[in-house]
Amino acid sequence: MTTETIYGNLQGLKPSQLKQLQKLYHQHIRNDRLTTTELAERIAAISTELKQPVCVYLNRRGQVIRVGVGTPRQTQIPPLELPRYGVQRLSGIRCLATSLKPVPPSEACLTAMARQRLDALLMFTLTGNGVIRKGGGASGFIENTYLAHLLPIQENEAFWEVSQPQDIEDIAEQDFLDLVDSLEAEFSREFVAQEVSSDDDRVLLVGLMTGNMTEQKFRDSLQELALLVDSAGGKVLGTIEQKRSSPHPQTLVGAGKVEEIALQVQTLGANLVAFDRDLSPAQVRNLELQFGVRVVDRTEVILDIFAQRAQSGAGKLQVELAQLEYMLPRLTGRGLAMSRLGGGIGTRGPGETKLETERRAIQKRITRLQQEVNQLQSHRSRLRHQRQQQEIPSVAIVGYTNAGKSTLINALTNAEVYTADQLFATLDPTTRRLTITDKNSGESRTILLTDTVGFIHELPPSLVDSFRATLEEVTEADAMLHVVDLSHPAWESQIQSVKAILGDMPLAPTIELIVFNKIDRADSEHLEIAKNNYPQAVFISASERLGFDTLRSRLVSF
Template sequence: MFDRYQAGEQAILVHVDFPDESSREDLQEFKMLVSSAGVNALSVVTGKRSTPHPKYFVGSGKAEEIADAVKLFEGNVVLFNHSLSPSQEKNIEALCQCRVVDRTTLILDIFAQRARTHEGKMQVELAQLRHISTRLIRGWTHLERQKGGIGLRGPGETQLETDRRLIRERMQGIMRRLDKVERQRQQGRRSRVRAEIPTVSLVGYTNAGKSTLFNLITDADVYAADQLFATLDPTLRKIEVEDVGRVILADTVGFIRHLPHDLVAAFKATLTETREAELLLHVVDIADERRSENIGQVENVLAEIEANEVPQLLICNKIDSLEDCQPRIDRDETGLPIRVWISAQANIGIDLLFDALAERMGRQVIQHSLKIPPSAGKFIGMLYQLNCIANEEYDEQGNCLVDVKMPVREWNRIIKQDKAAVEGFIEN
C-alpha cells in the first residue's frame, strides 16, 4: 500500500465527461479542490465516456496515457474527479506505480486539514474510517488471507479481519464521544428555547462568502479564505436585530455537489443547528456562473438533513464583482423580503440585510406603557438591558412611566418571570 500523499505533492489530474448529468463533475471546481488541498497540479488528463470502465474507470488506452503522464511529469499522485471503487484504485495504482486518490478521499483529506476543534477532528476521522473500512482489501492484496500447512492450520483472525475489528471499535468509540457532544449541544439549544432566543443559520455552497459575512456581522475572528471548505467547525455568536432583540447566528460548513454521504452522516450533529434554526440565510456567490446549479446542490443537502422546510432568505453576495449592481431587497407579492443583494467583502448592503432580518423575524412587536414603582428598580434595569425603552418619565410619587417596544417573544419571557407583577405595571 502506497504512503498517503502529503500537501505539496505533484499531481496528475483526471477528469472524464459523462452524458449523464448525475455523474457529471465540474473540472474548474475540481482544480479548486486540488488547490485547497495544497497539491500542485502538473497536468490534466481529460476524456469522454458513456459509462465508467469496470477495471480502470477510464478506458485501457486512457489509463496508459495517465501512466505516461505520471512518468513524463514525474508525478507522485493521481487525483480523479470521480468516485472510484477499491478495485479500480488498485488497478490504476499498479499501472501508474503511484498513489491514486478519488474525489471523495480528496474532500475527506481537505476536511482533515481544516478541522480545528476536537469535535471537528472526531467528525472527520469518523467519516474517514467509514470510507476506509470499505477499502481495506486494497492494503492487504500482497498478503495471504490465511496461512496453511502443518502446524499452521486452525482458527485464527486474519490481518484483514483484525483491521476491520480495530476500525469498528475505533468508530464506536468516536460515535460515543460525538453522542456526548450532541447531548451538550441539545442542552444548549434547550436553554436558548427556554430563553426564547431564535437561531439564524448561514448555509450555502462552499466559498460563497459565509464566514466573511459572519465575521463582518459579529466581529468574530472565524477563519475565512478564498478556498473550498475554509470553515468546518460551527461557530455561534449573538447579534442584535431591531424589533427582534438577541439572535444566535450560526456559521456552518459549506456544501458541494456530490458531498460524500460519510461526511453528511458524520456532521449530522453539527448540521442540527441548521435543521432547528428559525431562519436560514442562504448565501450565494452571485458572480459565479454556476450559481443556479450551486443553489440546487445546497437544496439537495438541506433535504438530506431534513432542513428543507426551514424558511430561507437568499443572500446574493459578491455584488461588487458585477457591473452596475446595487444593494437592494427583493420582495414577494406580499411584501416579504426574499432576497438581499450585498457584498460582505466590500461591506455593502449590510444595513439592508439587518432590515430584512428585522422584517422576517420581528413581525410581532408589542408596545406597552408601564407604570413601575420605585421598589421595582431591578425590573427597570432589565428593560434597559433589553434596550426596549422608547420614552421615560417620573411622576410625583417617584413611579417610573415608560413606553416599551419589544418583540413578543421577549415580552413573553418577561411575563414568565412574574406574570402578576408585570401585568400590574401595565397602564390601561
C-alpha cells in the same frame, strides 16, 4: 525482481534457449558505457535464434537486472517495482532491445521508455542472418542501432528524442554517465522553473464525462476538483479528460486513457492522480498498479481538507469517523508498497494511523466514535434547548463552500472566524449574538447567528453522516440565511445543490432568506438574472460591507 527470472512471452522456448537468456544475468559492463559490442551482439544472436525481440535491462552499475522476451512494452518493469526519484531524475535503468524489423523504435516502445522513466533505450535492428554487415565492419547480427532518451517537458515539444541509425561500435564508445548527468541537469532546471515546492503533492486531474452529463456540469466539476486539490495543498500539473457512455468497471476510464495517464504521470513527475468522481476499492487498486503513484477520488480529497481544517475536538472526532468509514472497505490489497502512511493528500488526519490495522479494530473504533458523536449531539441539543428557553431566535448561515459565510458573520458580529479564499476554510460551527435596531420602531432585537460547514456538489455520504451533530445546527434553527456566491459562474447549480442537501435533512427550517454575496465581483448579466429570478433576495458584498442595511432590516423581520 527475481534473479534469473525470464519475463515476457516464453511459450515454445526450449530449455537451452532459456539457459542462454538466464546467462545474460551474469553479464556486467563498465558503468560509463551504454553497452558493449560483445553484449549487444550476444543479445542480438539470441533474439535471432528465437525469432522474437529480446529486452535486457541494466542498472547504472552496469549489472543486468531484468531479461525479457518481447518488445519494451511487453517486458516493461511494473511501476511499483521501479525506483521513485521524482521528476528531477531518471529511473537509473536502461533497456537494450532488439527489433526484427529495420525501423526506429515505435511509439509504443518509446511510451514504455517514458512510463518507466528509463535512462535510455537502445534498439538494435537485426540483419536476420548473422552475416557480414553491408559496408564492411565486424561480423554480427546487428544492422543498425537507435539511441532514444527522454527530454524535459516543454510546450509543443516531444517527450523523447531518437537518434539517426548508428553503428554499434560508435554507440559503445559514448559516455553514458555524461548523457545521464546532462539530462538530469535539464530535468532539474525544468523542475525549479515550475516553482513547485517539493513538499507539495504534484497532482494530475482526471475527468470522466458520461452520457448523462452536460458539458457545463462536467466543466464545473473539473474546475471544482482543481480548487479542492488547491485547498488541500496540492499543485495541479495537468488535466486529462475522457468521454465515455459509461464508466469502465475496472479502471473507470478506458485502457488507452489509462496508458495516457500513466505516461503523463512520468513525464510531468506527478505523485498523485485525482479523479473527479468516486472510485471503488478495486478501481483504486487497479489504477495504482498501472500508475505506480497514489490514486484518490473526489471524496478522499474532501476528507483530506476536512482533516486539515478541523480545529475543535468535535471536528476532529467527526473527521476521524468519516475517514475510517470511507477507508474501511479500501484496506484490502494495499500492501506495504502503497502504504498510505507516507503523508500527502488522502493520508492526513486524526485517524490516519488506524487505516492499515486490523479490520476488526477499525470497526470497534468506528463504533466508539459513533457513540461519541451521539454524545456530542446530546450536548449540543442541550445547548440549543437553553438558547431556545431564552426565546432568542436562531438563524443558521448555510451555503455552498467558499460562498462567504464566515466573512459575513465576521462582518456582522466581529466574530473573528477564520476566512480564506479556499473551499472548506472553516468546519466547526460558530454561534454569535447579533443585536439589530429597527429603524422604524427604534426597538432592538437580538438573534443568534450560526456559521455552518459549507456544502458541495454530491457531499460524500460519510461526511453527511459524521457531521450530523454539526448539521443539526441547521435543522434546529428558526430560519436560514442561504448565502450564494454570485461571482461564481455555476452559482445557479450551487443553489440547487444546497437545496438538495437541505431537502434530505429532517425538519430543516422553512423560513429562508437568499443572500447573494460578492456582488462587487459579479457579472452584470448574472446580477440581473438573480434579481429577476429571486425578487425577495438580498444582494450584498460581505468583504466590502455593501447592502448590510437591507440585510439587517430583513433579519429584524425573522
